[in-house]
Amino acid sequence: MQLRPFALERFFARYEFSVEHVLCASDCETRSVRDLAELEPDLPDQLMALRLGYVDSRGAPSLRATIASIYSSIEPEQVLVFCGAQEAIFWFYTALLESGDEVVVHAPCYESHLELPRALGANVRPWFGDPQRAYRLEPAQLSGLVSARTKAIVVNTPHNPTGYAMPADDFAAAVALATDMRAHFFCDEVFRESEHDPATRLPAACDLSPYGVSLGVVSKTYGLAGLRVGWIATKDRALYQRLAELKDYTTICGSAPSELLAEVALRHRERLANENVALIRSNLDQLDRFFAVHSATFDWNRPSAGTVAFVGYRGGDVDSFCHDLVQQTGVLLMPGTLFDDPNNCFRIGFGRRNLSAALDRLQSFLRKR
Numbered sequence: 001m002q003l004r005p006f007a008l009e010r011f012f013a014r015y016e017f018s019v020e021h022v023l024c025a026s027d028c029e030t031r032s033v034r035d036l037a038e039l040e041p042d043l044p045d046q047l048m049a050l051r052l053g054y055v056d057s058r059g060a061p062s063l064r065a066t067i068a069s070i071y072s073s074i075e076p077e078q079v080l081v082f083c084g085a086q087e088a089i090f091w092f093y094t095a096l097l098e099s100g101d102e103v104v105v106h107a108p109c110y111e112s113h114l115e116l117p118r119a120l121g122a123n124v125r126p127w128f129g130d131p132q133r134a135y136r137l138e139p140a141q142l143s144g145l146v147s148a149r150t151k152a153i154v155v156n157t158p159h160n161p162t163g164y165a166m167p168a169d170d171f172a173a174a175v176a177l178a179t180d181m182r183a184h185f186f187c188d189e190v191f192r193e194s195e196h197d198p199a200t201r202l203p204a205a206c207d208l209s210p211y212g213v214s215l216g217v218v219s220k221t222y223g224l225a226g227l228r229v230g231w232i233a234t235k236d237r238a239l240y241q242r243l244a245e246l247k248d249y250t251t252i253c254g255s256a257p258s259e260l261l262a263e264v265a266l267r268h269r270e271r272l273a274n275e276n277v278a279l280i281r282s283n284l285d286q287l288d289r290f291f292a293v294h295s296a297t298f299d300w301n302r303p304s305a306g307t308v309a310f311v312g313y314r315g316g317d318v319d320s321f322c323h324d325l326v327q328q329t330g331v332l333l334m335p336g337t338l339f340d341d342p343n344n345c346f347r348i349g350f351g352r353r354n355l356s357a358a359l360d361r362l363q364s365f366l367r368k369r
């Protein structure tokens, strides 16, 4: 398999740990081990007593039971834990696809959803969000994209990079189409539970269809990317079995301390998510004010879920804008060209506490221009 360098991750590798303000992160404000110990005061004792051997390659049974409780109809043996969402994405496509297969993929999108199917020789049929309608996925287009060779329909909602969240009817229709075709519906739900109004939360794909595959992770909504704990939940036993076999070739099993900490966090995930969504909402209010002042330069659509939005830039070339900004101010925005998007947008992230300080610098940069 010939994989191209992952443009977004290479961009982060260059800047993430050297700039002062990452203003394009997709994860929420991170938590410390101490923060988690405040949720369960015996956590330090649990950590000290933990034996550092291999763990169950499917994920510790108690962790899988905690993850299963997120869903309405999933058993612990239908949950498979991976090293982050990324490892799960890697093995999902590898397990499913052969050369010549087709897969419909939400676009623009997180690169591995496009690049892995391509590298496996599959034909990727992008299902593009409409830039004129806040990157809405048009349900009527989907039936024209599928064929007898379609192995999976892939959707990421809430969406990175646009902040788009699928309406429930559109989501149900897409799941139903995949189910009728006996194709998998692979839903990247890594931003689930970060809906700004919890009433808009969609059901999980794994609860809706025997072919539904939900991808989850502790990285984004709960701010725990350093644990590298992700998972797939599915009722498809054959797929589950194949994924479990393949995982032996990468990580074999997870890290015992990470699994313990992830389990504690997920037991309290409602509280963690509520605190993060409160921060997101107050950051969005600031962004509303900022973009109202700069409406001649930027096109801003306030998203209803997640931690990122795609902002249109009207002041010239977006790559040069992001480049000059980071060089002159240490504020990092992510040009949409990294997602192969041609609409002169950048991704902004609003799940972190640094937003005010970063916006102040952006403001003075704009004034100087």
Ligand SMILES: Cc1ncc(COP(=O)(O)O)c(C=O)c1O
Pocket (backbone or CB within 6 Å): 026, 083, 084, 085, 086, 087, 110, 156, 160, 188, 190, 217, 219, 220, 225, 230
């Ligand atoms: C939509 C989406 N899926 C999957 C991932 C991978 O998540 P992780 O870094 O937790 O493995 C990311 C990371 O940015 C993402 O944005």
